[in-house]
Amino acid sequence: MNAAVFHKMGDIRYEHFDDPKIEESRDAIIRVTSTAICGSDLHIYDGFLPQLRPEVLGHEFMGIVEEVGSGVTNLKKGDRVVVPFTIACGKCYFCERNLQMHCETSNKEAYGPDGGLLSEKGGALFGYSDLYGGYNGGQAEAVRVPYADYSLHLVPETLKDEQVLFLTDIFPTGWSSISWGELTGGETVAIFGSGPVGLMAQKSAWLQGAGRVIAIDPLDYRLERARRVNKVETLNPNEVDVIEVIRSMTDGRGADLCVDAVGMEAQRSVLDKAKAVFNLEKGTTSVLETCFRAVRRGGIVSVVGVYGTPSDNFPVGRFFDKGLTVRMGQSFVSRDMSMLMDLVAQGKVVLDDIISHVLPLSDIARGYEIFKKKEDDCTKVVLKP
Ligand code: NAD
Ligand code: ZN
Ligand code: ZN
Numbered sequence: 001m002n003a004a005v006f007h008k009m010g011d012i013r014y015e016h017f018d019d020p021k022i023e024e025s026r027d028a029i030i031r032v033t034s035t036a037i038c039g040s041d042l043h044i045y046d047g048f049l050p051q052l053r054p055e056v057l058g059h060e061f062m063g064i065v066e067e068v069g070s071g072v073t074n075l076k077k078g079d080r081v082v083v084p085f086t087i088a089c090g091k092c093y094f095c096e097r098n099l100q101m102h103c104e105t106s107n108k109e110a111y112g113p114d115g116g117l118l119s120e121k122g123g124a125l126f127g128y129s130d131l132y133g134g135y136n137g138g139q140a141e142a143v144r145v146p147y148a149d150y151s152l153h154l155v156p157e158t159l160k161d162e163q164v165l166f167l168t169d170i171f172p173t174g175w176s177s178i179s180w181g182e183l184t185g186g187e188t189v190a191i192f193g194s195g196p197v198g199l200m201a202q203k204s205a206w207l208q209g210a211g212r213v214i215a216i217d218p219l220d221y222r223l224e225r226a227r228r229v230n231k232v233e234t235l236n237p238n239e240v241d242v243i244e245v246i247r248s249m250t251d252g253r254g255a256d257l258c259v260d261a262v263g264m265e266a267q268r269s270v271l272d273k274a275k276a277v278f279n280l281e282k283g284t285t286s287v288l289e290t291c292f293r294a295v296r297r298g299g300i301v302s303v304v305g306v307y308g309t310p311s312d313n314f315p316v317g318r319f320f321d322k323g324l325t326v327r328m329g330q331s332f333v334s335r336d337m338s339m340l341m342d343l344v345a346q347g348k349v350v351l352d353d354i355i356s357h358v359l360p361l362s363d364i365a366r367g368y369e370i371f372k373k374k375e376d377d378c379t380k381v382v383l384k385p
Contacts (some may be wrong), residue, residue, distance in 0.1 A: 002385070003056045004139030004364035009047035009242040014362045016058060018152035018368040020136065020144035025071030028148030030081065033056075034161040035061035035138045035361070037371050037381045038169060039265065040128070040196055040306055042381040045368055048264055048308055049129050059085035060168045062161060065152070070343035072149045081152040082209055082341075083145055084333040087124040087135060090150030100334035106146065107133040126308070129236050139364060156345055160384065163344055166200065167337055172352055173304050174200025174261070175252025175340060176331035178208050180302040181257035186211035188250050190294055192287050193261035194222040194234070196380045197304055199354045201259050202230040207349060214255070223378045229353040236345045237290075246294045260328075262287040263305020292318050301327035354380045 003017040008094045020029050035058050041047045044057060065079040075081070087107075088100035098260055106124035126136015136143060145152060155164050181189065191198050194217035205213045217223050223234040235242050246255055261288050280347040291301045292315060301324055321328060343349050356379040359367050365383040 001141040001190070002361070002381075003136075003361050004058065004361060005054050006044060006051060007330075009043060012365055012368055013059070014044065014364050017136075017140065020140075020142050020243070021169060022067060022069045023144065025069040026066055026149055027069040028072055028075060028145045028152065029067040029142055030061075030063040030138075030145055030152075031066045032061050032063040032140060032385050033052065033080075034063070034165050035140075035383050035385070036165060036168075037139075037367050039197060039263070040169075041368070042364065042372050043264060043306060043308075044129055045372065049131065051129040053226075054135070055127060055129065055132070056136035056138075056140045056143075058137035058139030058143075058247050059126040059128060060165060060170070060220045061126070061143065062155065062165055062168065063138075063143075065148075068148060069074060070249060072299045074149050075152055077293065079152075080155045080157070082164055082337070083126070083138070084151055084166050084172075084337055085125055085128075086152060086330065086334055087126060087146055088334055094149075098332065098335045101330035101332075105337050107313055130212075132251070136275070139361065139383065141361070151334065153341060155341075159345060162355060162358075164341065164351075165342055165382065166196075166354075167333075167344070167349045169333060170196045170329075171203075171340055171349075172333035173197050173331035173337045175204040175208075176259065177259045177302045178204040178210075178257070179332075180327040181208075181300045183209045183257065185209040185264060185376075187256035188214070189210040189257045189259065190214045190216065190246055190255035190291075191232075191261055191265075192216045192291060193265070193305060194219070194226045195265075196354055198261035199226060199379070200351070201261050202226060202302070203349055204234050204262060206230070207343070208259075208275045214246065216251070219272055219374055222374075225356075225379055229350075241302050242290060243294045250296065256295055256296060256299050258295040258299070258301045260288050260289035260301070260303040260305045261272040261283055262290050263303075263307055264304065284367050289315060292324065295320045295322070295324065298324075298345070300325045300327065302326070305333060345351070355382055358383045359383055 124133025
């Protein structure tokens with residue numbers, strides 16, 4: 001088959017790759033019909049997450065079942081499915097508690113020969129380096145899906161690919177970021193980052209009862225899309241003092257919920273020497289710290305932007321003084337997918353209005369470049385094998 005193969009930092013090539021094969025009885029092989037590039041893929045592309053051997057990236061994909069293993073009885077060739085980005089067995093301690101992102105069966109790399117945990121490594125993800133299980137991903141013509149009987153979700157015929165593709169990751173991620181805020185109705189929600197994840201958080205905030213949604217991003221074209229498709233208020237941190245403005249919008253108190261949908265993007269800016277948005281001395285990113293300052297006392301900060309070890313240093317004094325609740329991590333995609341699919345099917349939310357580019361998979365290298373550099377008003381790239 002042909003696939004987008006990551007070789008080294010900044011080097012992704014469309015080329016021939018081994019066909020995926022059924023390896024375990026619960027596997028399925030999916031012929032990919034649509035796939036997307038995620039902000040998380042950029043962490044590998046930019047070398048923040050080391051991947052030392054060639055791997056097919058991509059954890060946002062959907063397609064048609066081509067073949068199933070002997071243990072998969074609830075799916076058949078020809079079924080149209082979406083796939084959560086977390087690879088989960090459905091049977092272990094964590095899967096039984098709906099914490100599929102921490103599945104202790106799927107990431108074999110994290111366990112020694114006698115089954116003992118080697119480190120604090122978490123579960124496995126499609127196309128997300130050897131650290132997360134070393135599985136090839138879905139930026140390819142075909143992909144092997146482990147535990148297919150548990151993880152695959154059938155797609156109603158009436159919905160086209162673009163309407164449901166983002167159920168694999170970014171819609172559930174945006175949804176988690178808001179549900180961690182425990183809205184009861186009418187709250188002010190400030191969402192930092194208006195990329196694909198931030199846009200999905202904005203949609204989720206309205207659906208979960210926010211009274212006011214404020215989007216913050218330094219890129220005007222992304223704020224323009226946020227206003228157009230999600231009817232939110234917007235702030236550009238290059239133009240205004242975001243903390244001051246959010247306080248003035250909330251009787252001086254701050255937002256009830258602040259969402260960090262930026263993550264290491266801010267650190268990347270510094271490495272690119274583009275913007276000094278990462279405060280290296282304090283070891284915290286300014287986006288996260290801005291959230292802690294822009295949130296009201298007793299409020300909630302939720303973090304879905306990905307952080308790595310360089311940022312393992314929290315302003316714990318501010319947490320304590322303001323009595324904050326902070327929640328973060330990989331989203332509950334496996335748990336929430338069916339419920340969110342229903343919202344799409346019922347027409348309560350539109351997801352495909354964030355797409356800026358639909359390209360053939362063979363254009364993958366260009367896709368990564370324009371998405372990373374935010375060129376050509378790029379917001380979200382969908383690829384067709
Ligand atoms: P993206 O890179 O397209 O979006 C990031 C946005 O943040 C950009 O629009 C950028 O202009 C903006 N930004 C940069 N500096 C900022 C600042 N100082 N203030 C406000 N905005 C700023 O990526 P994305 O696909 O939207 O993903 C966002 C983050 O979410 C990434 O870190 C990604 O890895 C993460 N993510 C997490 C999960 C999860 O399960 N937790 C799932 C998917 C993605
Ligand atoms: Zn993702
Ligand atoms: Zn499990």
